[in-house]
Amino acid sequence: MSVPEPSTPPSPAMQPTVRDTARLAVVVGALGVVFGDIGTSPIYTIQTVFNPADPHPVPVSDENVFGVVSLIFWSVTIIVTVTYVLLAMRAHNDGEGGIMALITLLRRSGARRGRRIAGVLAGLGIFGAALFFGDSMITPAISVLSAVEGIRVVEPALDPFIVPIAAVIILLLFLVQRRGTAAVGRLFGPVMILWFVVIGSFGAAGIAQHPDILKALSPTYALGFLAGHFGIAFYALAAIVLAVTGAEALYADMGHFGRRAISRGWLGLVFPACLLSHFGQGALILADPANISSPFFLLAPGWGRVPLVLLATAATVIASQAVITGAYSVASQAAQLGYLPRLRITHTSESTVGQIYVPWINWLLLVSVLTLIFAFRSSTALAYAYGMAVTGTITITTLMFFFVARWRWNAPLWLVAVGAVPLLLVDLLFVGANLTKLMHGAWLPLLIGVTAFTIMTTWQRGRQIVSAERVEREGSLHDFVEALRDNPPITVPGTAVFLNRGKQTAPLAMRANVEHNHVRHEEVVIMSIETEPVPRVPAERRIMVDDLGYSDDGIIHVRVRFGYLETPDVPAALAMIDPAVAERQLRMDEVSYFLSKIELRRGPAPTMAVWRKRLFIATSHLTADAAEHFALPASARSSWAHTSRSKILGVRLASVSCRE
Template identity: 65%
Template structure:
C-alpha cells in the first residue's frame, strides 16, 4: 500500500508580523457586516425556538418533564439564564476577546496556548492543546448534525398543515441539503448577502410572535427572575437534571459564532447578538411559555401555534428557509476549523479557496464541504426525525463549549495574568454550569448522544495520527537529506561532477538546514545543475496574515560562483501561498547582482511514496490510517500556485 505526500508542510515558528486583519468599519460596511453575520452566524441559535421547548417537554423522553405551571416558569427561566451566562457573558463578553489576530474558535485558542507554551508549563499547555483538538473534533461532529436536525425540524412543520404530507419530509429535506452545500463555493460574503435580509425578517417574526404570546399571558415575564430557575433546579433536581440535556438545544450555535469570528469580526457579531438575536429569541421563548400556560396541549407545536392559523403556511415557508440558513453557521465554522487544523499540522494540506478580497477569514474548503454533505444525508436517512437527533445534537454542543471554557481560562491566566481569585470564582462557576450540562447530556448516550462522541473520537484519532505520522516522515526525510551547508560545500568543491546549465532552478524544501531530496536526485541522476539555484522554504505563521515587509528572508549559500541562495517565504495561516508572486520580492543584489529569471524558472518538488514499515513508530492500524489520510492532501503545485508547465516532481519512498 502506498500513498503520496508533497513539499510544503513545515513546523510553526514565532510570528514575524501581521498585516491589518480586517478593513476599517465605516457605517455602511458595519451595517452590511451585521446583516451578513445574521445570515451566516446566527441561523443556528436563532432557529432553536422551533424545537427546543417541544423537546424539553417531550412525553416520549425517557425522563419527561411534567407540563405544569411551576415547571413552565422554571424551564423558561432556566433557558433565559443559561443563554445569558453561556452565550452573552462567556462567548460574546469574554471568549471572543481571546482572538488570534482576528481569528476565533477553538483552534485559535489552541494556537495561543501553543505559542506561549514554555518551561514548566509546556506539558500542561500541550495536554490542553490535545484536549482542544478533541473539542475541535466534536465541533466537526456538530457541523454534521446541525444541518440535519435544522432542516428536518422545519420540513416536519408540514404535518401541522396537512398530515398527509409526511411522506415527502425526507426527500424534501435531502433536496434542500444538497442545494445548501452546492452554493457554498460562492463564499460566505455572497451567502450572507442573500441570507442576511431573510434572517432579519426571521428574527422580526420571532419577536412579533413572542410579543403576541406574551400579550395573551403577561404573567410569563416573571420567569425573567433567576429565582424560578434556581427553584426548579434545586427543588426538582431529579427532573431538572435530565431536562438540562434538552435545554442545551437553546444555545446550540454558540461555538459557531466564535468560530465564525474571522468571517465578520468581533464587533458586528456582538452587536447583532445584543441588539437583534438575543431579544428576539428570548421574546419567542417567553411567548411559547405563555401559550403553554394557557393550555398545556399547546406544547405540541408551540412555536407554530403562536401564529394565527391563516399565517401558518407563510410561517412554515419562512421557517424552512431559516433552518436551511441555520446550517450555514456550523458549515462556515467547520471550514475555518479544518483550514486552521491543516495549517497547524493536524490535518493534511487542504485546498482552501479564499472567497473575499477584503476578508481573509472568508474561505471555502471543497473537501470538507462534500464530506459534510455526505454525512448530513446519511444522518437524515438514518434518524429520519428531528426528535431522534435532538440528544445527539446536545452532546456535541456542550462538549465543545466545556473544552473551550477550560482553554479560555488557561489563556486568561497565562496570557492576560487574570488573578487566581477571579478564575476560581467566576471560572469555577462557569465550569460548574458547563459540567452540569455535560453530565446531564451524558445520560442520553444510549439515546443518541453516542453519535457525536463517535464522530469526535474518529476525527480526533485522524488528527493526532496525522500529526504523529507527519513527525515520523519529517525525521526520516531530514536523515536522508543531510546537511544543506555540507551539500553546498561539496557542490563548490566539484563533488559530484556535474555540468553547469543556464537558467534558474527553484527547489521547495521544508527548511534551511537540510538539502532537498529533489535537488540531490537531480544532481545525482541528471549530472547537471542550473547556474542559479534557489532553495525555497515556505513557513506558515500562527497569524492570519504576514506583513509584506516580513514576507521574505534571503540568505546567500556558498560563494558567488555557486549562485545558491536560500529564501524563506512566510505566509499567514489564512493566506494562499502564492510562491511565484512572493519571489518577485527577492532582493536582486543577493542573487549575484543578476535578476532571477522567474518567467522561465523551473520549480522542483520532492514527492514521497509512503509505505507501512516494520519500525515501531505507530500501531499498524494507525500507519494505514496515516497513509490513507495522505490521499486527501492538496496538490502541491496548485497549493503553491506553481506554473504547471515548469514544475518537475521527483519522487522517493519512505516507510512509516
C-alpha cells in the same frame, strides 16, 4: 440678478456618516452568517424539552414551564452572553477567534508555563475542534428537519414527505457550495433580520396572552426548579442546552466581522428576539398544554403558518450554510497547523479571503447529513445527539479561555478561579445531563469527535516521524553546497526553485537532479514555506533571504511566511524577492519548479501502533496536489511536466517507513 444663498449643509447628526454605514453593514453581515444556528434554536428547544417520547420526559405543569423557561433564559445569558460575548471573544489570535485560535495562544505560552500542560490543553482543543465536525454534520440535519416539520402543523397529511423534502434541500445546499456564497450571502443578512423580527413579534404576541410568563426572568424559578425537582430538571438540561447551540459560531467567526459587530448584533437583536420566542412559547403552553406538539409554529396565527414555515426553512438553510463554512475554515486551519494533510482548497471570492470551498469536506458532510436525516427521521430524535457536541465544545472553550487569561494575561489566580469555577460548573452540569442520553443518540457526536481526533493526532504524529526519516535521508544542506563547490556540475541557464522544509537539509529533488542529471541551474532558490500561527503575515515580514555562506555561487535560501488563513503562492513569493538581496537577478521567465514526492510504506519500528500507521498512510491519500496547493503554473501540475516556463521533477523515496 440675485444669487440664492447656498443652503446650509445638514449637520453630521442629521445624516449617517460613512463610518456608521460601514458599521451597520458589518452588523447586518454578521446577522446573516454568525447567528443562523443559534437564531433558529427556538424552533425545536422547548418542543424537545417537553417531548413526551423523551426517555426522561418533563411533565407539563405550570411550575415546570416556568422553571424550564427560566433555565433557558439564564443558560443563554450565562453561556452565550457572559462566557462567549463578554469573555471568550476577548481572547483572539490577531483578530481570529475559535478553538483553533485558543490552541495557538496556548502553544505560544507553553514554553514559559510548561509544555506538558500546554500539550494536554492543545489536545483538548483538538478534541473540541473534532466535536465541531460532529456539530457540522448534525446542525444541517436538525435545522432543516425542524423547519420542514412545520408543514405537519399546516397539513398533517404531508407528514410522510418531511424527510424527502429535507433531503432534497440538503442535497441542493451542498451541490451549490462550489459556486461560493458571495451572491447569496448578500441576502442572508436581510433574511435573518426579517426572521428575528418575525419570531420576536410572534413571541411578544404570545406573552401578551399570558404575561405571567415574564416571572420566569427571575433566577428564583430556575434555581427552584433545579432544587425542588432536580431529577426532572437535570434531565431537562440535556434539551435546554439546545437554546445555546451556535454559540461557538459567534467566537469562530469573529475574524470575519469583529467582536464589536457580533456583540451588537447579539445584544441588540438576536438575544431579545430569541428570548421573546422562548417566553412566548412558554406562555402558549401555559394557556393550553396541548400546544407542546409544536409551540414554535403554533405561536403564529393560522394565516401566518405557511409563510413562517417557508421563512424558517430559509433561516435553517442559512444556519446550515454558516456551520458548513465553519467546517471548511476549521479543516483549513487544522491542515495549516499540521493536524490534517494538505487539502485542496478553492477560494470562491476574490474580495473575501474567508470564503473557501473544500471539496473533500463538502462531500463528507453531504453523505453524513443525509445519513443522519434518513436514520433519525425527526429533529427531536437528533436533539439527543446534538446537545453532546455543543456542551463538549463549550466546556473545552471555557477551560482553555481561563488558561489563556492566566498564562497570557497574567490574571490573578483568585480572579481566574472566581470566574472559572461557576462557569465550568454550569458547563459540566450540561455535560452530565447529556451523558444520560448516551444510549439515545449522544454517542454519535462523541464517536465523530473521537474519530476526527484520532485522525488528526495520528496525522500529526506520523508527520513528525516521516519528517525525521526525511531529514536523515536528505543530509546536510551545508555539506551539499560545499560538495557542489568542490565538484561543480554542468551549469544550465535559468532559475530552479526547490521547495524544502528548511535550510538545514538538502532538498531531495535537488540532490537527485545533481546526482542523476549532473547539472544545476545558474540561479538556485531553495524555498521553505512556513505557516505562522497567525491568520495573515504582513508583506514586509513575508520574505527572508539567506546566501548560505557564499554570495557568488547563485544558490540562496528563501524563507517565506504565510498565515494559517492564507493560501501559499510560490510564484508570487518568488516575484517579491528583492534583487538587491538575491545574489543575482532571477529569471522569472525561465523558472523550473522542483518538488520531492514521497511514497509511504509501513515500517517495522514500534513508533506507532500498526493500525495508526495504516490510518496515517490512508489519510495521506487525501493530500492535495502540491503544485496546485502552492499555486504553481497549471502546466506544472503533474509528477513530470515540462514547458517553456516550468517543470516539476518528482522524486520518490523508495520506502519511508514509519520510524524515527
